[in-house]
Amino acid sequence: MNMFIVDRASAAAKSFEKPGLYSVEILKTENVITSKGDGTVKLVMRSDDGCVVSDTFFNTEAAWWRLNQILAACPQVTVSDGTQLDLSKRENFNAFFPPFVGQRVEVRLEEETYVKNGETKSVLRVKRYNQSNEPF
Secondary structure, three states: OOOOOOOHHHHOOEOOOOOEEEEEEEEEEEEEEOOOOOEEEEEEEEOOOOEEEEEEEEOOHHHOHHHHHHHHHOOOOOOOOOOOOOOOOHHHHHHHOHHHOOOEEEEEEEEEEEEEOOEEEEEEEEEEEEEOOOOO
């Protein structure tokens, strides 16, 4: 029988403080339907020091290039070049992401600004996935 182990430190999540390159582990995927009915998948990633970032993948043909980018960053996820995937089916799009859980990648975070309720705010967004040079 598996036992639950209390470990509050593992639940702590802090934000990355500045733009840059960071080595992270992909912790989980979340399938999300937007208010417009579009299918998306959110990847949640954490660095070794507990900083957390997430990235949302939209299931649109214009955004599919990002799928090749994350595949290139995770050579352990094996999908042969030339493979055709029918991503018009939401379940196929959702099924694409679970093999990435547990993979280590390097992400480039860049700052984006936006205005909300008349106030300018900023957020760090994932702009690039690269292979990690760090071992698991």
